[in-house]
Amino acid sequence: MSAPDPAAGPMAGPMDGAADGRADGVVDVPSGRPAAVPTPPPGDPRLARLSLNQWTTRRLGVAEAVDACARFGIPAIGLWRQQVAEQGLARSAELVRAAGLRVSSLCRGGFLTAAGPAEAAAALDDNRRAIDEAAALAAGCLVLVVGGLPDGSRDLPGARARVSDALAELAPYARAAGVRLALEPLHPMYCADRAVLSTLGQALDLASRWPAATVGVVVDTFHLWWDPALPELIARAGERIAAFQVCDFLVPLPADLLLGRGMLGDGVIDFRPVRAAVDAAGYRGDIEVEIFNADVWAADPDQVIGTMLRRYVTEVL
Amino acid sequence: MSAPDPAAGPMAGPMDGAADGRADGVVDVPSGRPAAVPTPPPGDPRLARLSLNQWTTRRLGVAEAVDACARFGIPAIGLWRQQVAEQGLARSAELVRAAGLRVSSLCRGGFLTAAGPAEAAAALDDNRRAIDEAAALAAGCLVLVVGGLPDGSRDLPGARARVSDALAELAPYARAAGVRLALEPLHPMYCADRAVLSTLGQALDLASRWPAATVGVVVDTFHLWWDPALPELIARAGERIAAFQVCDFLVPLPADLLLGRGMLGDGVIDFRPVRAAVDAAGYRGDIEVEIFNADVWAADPDQVIGTMLRRYVTEVL
Numbered sequence: 001m002s003a004p005d006p007a008a009g010p011m012a013g014p015m016d017g018a019a020d021g022r023a024d025g026v027v028d029v030p031s032g033r034p035a036a037v038p039t040p041p042p043g044d045p046r047l048a049r050l051s052l053n054q055w056t057t058r059r060l061g062v063a064e065a066v067d068a069c070a071r072f073g074i075p076a077i078g079l080w081r082q083q084v085a086e087q088g089l090a091r092s093a094e095l096v097r098a099a100g101l102r103v104s105s106l107c108r109g110g111f112l113t114a115a116g117p118a119e120a121a122a123a124l125d126d127n128r129r130a131i132d133e134a135a136a137l138a139a140g141c142l143v144l145v146v147g148g149l150p151d152g153s154r155d156l157p158g159a160r161a162r163v164s165d166a167l168a169e170l171a172p173y174a175r176a177a178g179v180r181l182a183l184e185p186l187h188p189m190y191c192a193d194r195a196v197l198s199t200l201g202q203a204l205d206l207a208s209r210w211p212a213a214t215v216g217v218v219v220d221t222f223h224l225w226w227d228p229a230l231p232e233l234i235a236r237a238g239e240r241i242a243a244f245q246v247c248d249f250l251v252p253l254p255a256d257l258l259l260g261r262g263m264l265g266d267g268v269i270d271f272r273p274v275r276a277a278v279d280a281a282g283y284r285g286d287i288e289v290e291i292f293n294a295d296v297w298a299a300d301p302d303q304v305i306g307t308m309l310r311r312y313v314t315e316v317l
Numbered sequence: 318m319s320a321p322d323p324a325a326g327p328m329a330g331p332m333d334g335a336a337d338g339r340a341d342g343v344v345d346v347p348s349g350r351p352a353a354v355p356t357p358p359p360g361d362p363r364l365a366r367l368s369l370n371q372w373t374t375r376r377l378g379v380a381e382a383v384d385a386c387a388r389f390g391i392p393a394i395g396l397w398r399q400q401v402a403e404q405g406l407a408r409s410a411e412l413v414r415a416a417g418l419r420v421s422s423l424c425r426g427g428f429l430t431a432a433g434p435a436e437a438a439a440a441l442d443d444n445r446r447a448i449d450e451a452a453a454l455a456a457g458c459l460v461l462v463v464g465g466l467p468d469g470s471r472d473l474p475g476a477r478a479r480v481s482d483a484l485a486e487l488a489p490y491a492r493a494a495g496v497r498l499a500l501e502p503l504h505p506m507y508c509a510d511r512a513v514l515s516t517l518g519q520a521l522d523l524a525s526r527w528p529a530a531t532v533g534v535v536v537d538t539f540h541l542w543w544d545p546a547l548p549e550l551i552a553r554a555g556e557r558i559a560a561f562q563v564c565d566f567l568v569p570l571p572a573d574l575l576l577g578r579g580m581l582g583d584g585v586i587d588f589r590p591v592r593a594a595v596d597a598a599g600y601r602g603d604i605e606v607e608i609f610n611a612d613v614w615a616a617d618p619d620q621v622i623g624t625m626l627r628r629y630v631t632e633v634l
Binding site for chain 2: 149154155156160187188189191192193198199201202225226227228229249251252253255257268269270
């Protein structure tokens with residue numbers, strides 16, 4: 001992997017002459033389409049709020065992802081607990097601090113819908129550990145994916161009530177640790193198996209029992225783009241917005257629905273109005289690119305990041 | 318195919334001794350699970366509001382589906398335009414009238430999001446024909462699936478506005494024909510490619526410009542079960558409810574998302590609270606079972622209908 005050279009001119013960025021046969025061509029991945037704009041170089045003010053969610057370059061450990069952010073001039077990173085555990089918590093914190101990166105989020109806690117007391121207690125313990133990790137990393141927030149219906153259950157109101165109860169346990173702990181919890185509403189297609197929290201409105205209702213600095217919400221374009229009430233809900237969210245994640249919605253979705261998140265510009269989402277609404281709501285934090293996609297994961301991480309920088313400029317800003 | 322014999326006792330209904338090796342066993346399809354209750358016989362008062370949506374037994378033409386309803390004591394049918402066309406409109410109307418069946422709905426019109434004038438005009442023409450067909454069949458309503466984003470478009474508000482404009486053209490025509498239009502909100506996972514109408518709230522907002530007798534809404538459990546606001550929205554819908562469709566939501570969904578609709582009881586939906594809310598809202602019409610599912614379609618139609626009758630009793634009533 002080689003660093004992009006800010007002095008190399010308009011087509012600076014990772015080269016990929018082989019993919020389209022042009023020695024000086026730059027192509028986007030995984031689409032293979034020619035790059036529409038030069039890759040923004042490190043120091044480009046347009047990158048001031050960009051964050052690389054580590055799952056976008058899933059093959060990279062914390063050290064490699066931090067290195068990539070430094071080389072590409074990305075000022076923030078969204079970390080994942082399993083990679084942090086592999087790297088070591090203290091070492092991960094040291095790496096991001098040494099690189100001068102903000103940790104826009106730690107992904108993720110949650111999974112709070114278990115009905116059995118032992119499972120529920122174990123989930124709370126795990127979330128307390130996640131809060132401690134978020135504190136150690138000085139993460140902007142701990143993202144919570146609340147969990148789906150327990151196996152064999154059809155009691156959706158019950159599962160939702162347990163999330164609320166669990167949050168009542170965790171919010172004081174998070175507050176004492178100086179960690180902001182961020183409730184993430186997931187697309188309704190994941191309601192049964194991943195998150196019974198399905199709309200931004202529902203997340204705001206749930207969060208409203210605690211101060212905004214303790215319990216915020218995640219605005220993720222993939223999960224929320226379809227909501228006819230989205231502009232009003234983002235305005236209502238205001239200072240509750242703890243994280244803003246962008247990735248595209250692919251059509252058709254792949255067989256594994258969890259991997260239907262696309263590179264910016266490869267799907268059906270019109271990002272700019274969402275970003276403008278989030279800005280208008282007062283959010284000034286990082287904009288995380290979080291893509292779960294088998295083709296993105298199979299591609300060269302530097303090419304993925306180069307594409308991400310270009311698409312961020314053309315699709316989101 | 319043989320008619321179930323009301324006098325045959327508690328296990329009356331289509332027999333399937335082969336599937337579980339018991340000569341007197343009845344199994345549900347496509348699950349293969351033993352039947353939990355006897356099949357309700359023709360004339361059973363619990364079947365008074367049941368309607369067979371023709372797509373549940375997709376292989377059957379209108380004449381065969383009407384015959385199946387008569388044999389099983391199902392008093393209503395939801396017809397599909399393509400099967401009606403194959404049977405002939407006048408003959409289809411005659412068949413349902415002769416059998417004394419109510420036509421709970423005609424599926425379907427809609428697909429109103431085309432941006433080009435020629436395509437938009439063709440869609441309106443097709444919908445006027447669908448309205449005429451619904452009138453000829455004395456259908457309780459014409460179900461409208463409004464359409465997704467046009468190819469290559471990301472303009473969701475634009476597509477939604479075109480649906481509203483098209484409805485303004487069609488509502489007076491429907492009213493003059495004595496046909497009720499029924500706006501069907503589809504699950505948000507179909508927003509891009511099938512229906513930009515994604516919630517019951519959005520459907521009610523759209524319908525509110527016309528009398529409830531002209532433009533109603535469809536409450537379909539598969540599409541709406543996840544909505545945290547569903548009870549309140551059903552109450553708000555009140556006399557706007559033009560059709561109530563039930564089928565289950567399977568987890569995991571199959572690769573073809575359109576076929577993720579399951580036999581009642583095979584998925585994650587708790588039907589009874591939804592049915593109770595629809596009742597409480599004042600709806601007294603038919604309850605249509607509409608299942609799109611490759612395994613259901615592959616099964617023997619009489620077994621599908623027998624299972625449907627049993628599951629309707631155990632899951633919905």
